[in-house]
Amino acid sequence: xxxxxxxxxxxxxxxxxxxxxxxxxxxxxxxxxxxxxxxxxxxx
Numbered sequence: 001x002x003x004x005x006x007x008x009x010x011x012x013x014x015x016x017x018x019x020x021x022x023x024x025x026x027x028x029x030x031x032x033x034x035x036x037x038x039x040x041x042x043x044x
Contacts, residue, residue, distance in 0.1 A: 001044075002044055003044040006031060009027075010024055013027055
């Protein structure tokens with residue numbers, strides 16, 4: 001996923017799924033972990 005897809009995913013959580021800010025931050029943290037520690041790629 002690129003920057004646009006990640007932004008779209010996080011935005012969709014807030015807009016379409018009506019998740020709280022804390023849940024959106026948790027999703028961002030999970031994506032950061034995935035890229036940094038699992039895939040060993042820079043976060044877009």
